[in-house]
Amino acid sequence: xxxxxxxxxxxxxxxxxxxxxxxxxxxxxxxxxxxxxxxxxxxxxxxxxxxxxxxxxxxxxxxxxxxxxxxxxxxxxxxxxxxxxxxxxxxxxxxxxxxxxxxxxxxxxxxxxxxxxxxxxxxxxxxxxxxxxxxxxxxxxxxxxxxxxxxxxxxxxxxxxxxxxxxxxxxxxxxxxxxxxxxxxxxxxxxxxxxxxxxxxxxxxxxxxxxxxxxxxxxxxxxxxxxxxxxxxxxxxxxxxxxxxxxxxxxxxxxxxxxxxxxxxxxxxxxxxxxxxxxxxxxxxxxxxxxxxxxxxxxxxxxxxxxxxxxxxxxxxxxxxxxxxxxxxxxxxxxxxxxxxxxxxxxxxxxxxxxxxxxxxxxxxxxxxxxxxxxxxxxxxxxxxxxxxxxxxxxxxxxxxxxxxxxxxxxxxxxxxxxxxxxxxxxxxxxxxxxxxxxxxxxxxxxxxxxxxxxxxxxxxxxxxxxxxxxxxxxxxxxxxxxxxxxxxxxxxxxxxxxxxxxxxxxxxxxxxxxxxxxxx
Numbered sequence: 001x002x003x004x005x006x007x008x009x010x011x012x013x014x015x016x017x018x019x020x021x022x023x024x025x026x027x028x029x030x031x032x033x034x035x036x037x038x039x040x041x042x043x044x045x046x047x048x049x050x051x052x053x054x055x056x057x058x059x060x061x062x063x064x065x066x067x068x069x070x071x072x073x074x075x076x077x078x079x080x081x082x083x084x085x086x087x088x089x090x091x092x093x094x095x096x097x098x099x100x101x102x103x104x105x106x107x108x109x110x111x112x113x114x115x116x117x118x119x120x121x122x123x124x125x126x127x128x129x130x131x132x133x134x135x136x137x138x139x140x141x142x143x144x145x146x147x148x149x150x151x152x153x154x155x156x157x158x159x160x161x162x163x164x165x166x167x168x169x170x171x172x173x174x175x176x177x178x179x180x181x182x183x184x185x186x187x188x189x190x191x192x193x194x195x196x197x198x199x200x201x202x203x204x205x206x207x208x209x210x211x212x213x214x215x216x217x218x219x220x221x222x223x224x225x226x227x228x229x230x231x232x233x234x235x236x237x238x239x240x241x242x243x244x245x246x247x248x249x250x251x252x253x254x255x256x257x258x259x260x261x262x263x264x265x266x267x268x269x270x271x272x273x274x275x276x277x278x279x280x281x282x283x284x285x286x287x288x289x290x291x292x293x294x295x296x297x298x299x300x301x302x303x304x305x306x307x308x309x310x311x312x313x314x315x316x317x318x319x320x321x322x323x324x325x326x327x328x329x330x331x332x333x334x335x336x337x338x339x340x341x342x343x344x345x346x347x348x349x350x351x352x353x354x355x356x357x358x359x360x361x362x363x364x365x366x367x368x369x370x371x372x373x374x375x376x377x378x379x380x381x382x383x384x385x386x387x388x389x390x391x392x393x394x395x396x397x398x399x400x401x402x403x404x405x406x407x408x409x410x411x412x413x414x415x416x417x418x419x420x421x422x423x424x425x426x427x428x429x430x431x432x433x434x435x436x437x438x439x440x441x442x443x444x445x446x447x448x449x450x451x452x453x454x455x456x457x458x459x460x461x462x463x464x465x466x467x468x469x470x471x472x473x474x475x476x477x478x479x480x481x482x483x484x485x486x487x488x489x490x491x492x493x494x495x496x497x498x499x500x501x502x503x504x505x506x507x508x509x510x511x512x513x514x515x516x517x518x519x520x521x
Contacts, residue, residue, distance in 0.1 A: 001165045002080075002142050007099035008032040008051070009041070010067065010129065012106060016149035018044040020101075023156040027164050032097070034059070034066050054095070067128040076100060076135045080142045100136040101146040102129040104185055111192050112232055118196060125189055133178045140175035141168060147181055184208040188231055200372065205383065207374070212239055218251045225251045236261070236361045241334065245347050246357035249332070252277075253308065253357065257334050260310025261361065263421050267312060272296040275308040279440045283418045285433040290319040295434040297328070300455055304328070311335040315342045324349030332357035375521075387420060389516060396489070396512040399501050404487045404510035408464055412489040412512060415466035420518040426468035427452040427476070429460060429485065436463055445469070449476035453483045462486055468518040470494040474503035481507025491517040 007029050011017050014037070021031060021041055033041055034051045041048045051066055052058050059066040075097040079085050089096065105126040110116055136143040144166050146155060151174070158166055187206035194202050209228035218225035227249075229239030238258055243249075249257070259278040264271045267285055272293035274282035282299025286292040289311060297304055306329055311319070315335045320342035323330060333346065337360055346358055375382040396412075398404065404412060415430040422428060422440045427448040429437035437456030439448030445467065453460050461484035470493045471477055477500050480488060492513030494500060504511040 001162070001167055002098055002144060002171065003163075003165045004029055004098045004144060004159060005164070006030045006032065006095065006097050007101060008067070008072070008076075008097050008132070009101040010034045010037050010051075010132075011101065011103045012126075012129075013103050013149075014040055016152050017041070017101075018046070020146075020149070020152040020156065021046050023152075024099075024159075027159055029099070029159075029164065035063060065128075067132055072097065072132070073135055076132065076143055077139050078142070079139070097136075097143065099144045099146065100132050102133050103147055104129050104181075107185065107192075108188055108231055111188075121192060126185070130182045130185060134182055137175035137178035140171045144171050145174045145178045147174075147177055151177075184210070184231060191232075200385070201383065205381075213248075215251050215254075216248070223251075227251075227254060236265075240362045242360045242362060244338065244343065244358045244360055246332070247355060249357060249359075253332055256308035257310070257332060257359065259421065260308050260334055263418065264310040264312040266417050271312045273310040274299065274304045275310065276303050276306075279422055279438065280418060280435065281307065281438060283430075283435040285414065288318075289313045289316065290322050293319055293322055295432075297322075299435045300438070301327075306331055309333045314339060315346075317341045317345060320345035321349070326350065330356060332359065334359040334361060336361050387518060387520070395514060397492075397515070398510065398512050399492065399497075400504045400509065400511045402505075402508055402510045404512060408487040408510060409512075411464040412466065412487055415464050416489045416514065416518075419466040419468050420520070422468065422520065424468055424519045424521060426466075426518070426520065428466045429453065429456045429463045430466070431459055431463040436460070445471060446473070446476045446479065449479050453479060453485075456483075460485055464488070466490070468520065470497070470517070471500050472496065474499050477503040477509075477511075478507075481509055485509065487511065489514060491515060493517075 007024055009017065009021060009031060010033060017037070018041065025031060025046055031041065031046060031048050032051055032054050033048045038048045038050060055069045055071045057069055071094055074089065074094045078089050078096060105124045107121065107124045107126070110124045111121050133145055133147065136145045155166070158170060187208035190206050208231050210231055212227045212229045215225040215227055217223055238254055255278050256275045260273050260275045263273045263280055263283060269285045270287065270289040270292045271285045272289065273280050274296050281303040282296040284292045284295030286295060293311065309323065309330055314337040316339050323333065324345055333356065338358070343358070346356060371386065372383055373386050411430055414433050415428045418430065418435055419426050419428040422438060425442050425445045425448040427439035428435060429452050436459040437452035439452035442448040442451060456463060463485050464487045465480050465485050467490040470491050472494055473496060477488065481503065487510040488504060489512050492515060501511065
């Protein structure tokens, strides 16, 4: 149990540091400090000994070298119960340091700024701070490490209760935090340099996330779970949303809300999506958000019970009233914003309103490059670019005798955009920018087609169909023709393409190839 007699304090973020240091000084602990930290502590009336006086060496290179000194690192790294090391400490007149209080230069904040230069980023890479902390954490049986203001109250309390001593358990936990934070800091720097050098798939991947909160449980109640956020957030996401109303989000809520955000961000016009188990059971686009939601919900109102709603416009009272109608039950809503009256309607409009989770996205919902995604497998991870390919009419190749009309072409692109977000094998039927049938996650494409057509019922007549991958046999196309579907969009590339095209021609359906599939596992 180390006794704390001397602490070295050097922090960039000074929140709470004055009160913490006053508490240390009140216990008789000597304070060593540098630069701006020493100045702030002195201005608060705290007695401080400059590191340069301690080391008998001035700061060098404009302050780049202050704590990188043998006297400091010997004072931190010395094993107190090793007689030979303590003999050297005494021989060289080293005064032991028992606590290191450090946080780092703001590399994360700097590189998040627009148009930051490589030089500015480089100048905000901390060297001395992480070096001292790593040394102190290595020697945790004798030296305590402090890295953030959230630790200050508990450390002071323990010091006060234990005559300036900290337990081994406390010091080990503090050391663990150091290595978590230094590895995260290095990972941020490496990630920034990977972007600067254009390396998308480096030989070594360092992943760094910060825990946002513990969750009640995972996908199922017997699984433990937590939500971690990216250190550097560059786009609207679940970790930057503001909860305006309702209970805490569950593991499954977060997955479904993320799926909702991904889909509504695809569209420029007002759009709404209804999500169940990360699959869309309804999507609608219209000139007004109320109509878009109404259309989306009509896609599969039975499956929509207990769903997640995503919207890409500010929610107005008319839309809120549509959502809060008596025939619906919604788990959560996510949107860019809510008018005041709309928010009140959602909170009070139904008996389930008190349990409704209402989230506001901080940032503009626009389609953007989201980088890469990670999937865990036993023994490793799979790392891939996100599926963000956009299709325009110029990308499409008509392969049937009849070309799609302009209206059909617009409808096909709408269905194709939605289909990208459905679990494979995926089939989507749409009509008037409204999804009327979804076949998701079936092991055969014809089964997905039958499922989507069955969901659509009479609405299949005159609808358009999207398939996330090619049709291996004509059977699904024939099912579409029998249901009076008028146009199809698919990647093409099957060995039986000619048979499939012939089947479409028999039913006078238009069919276009995209040349690219959208598997989703």
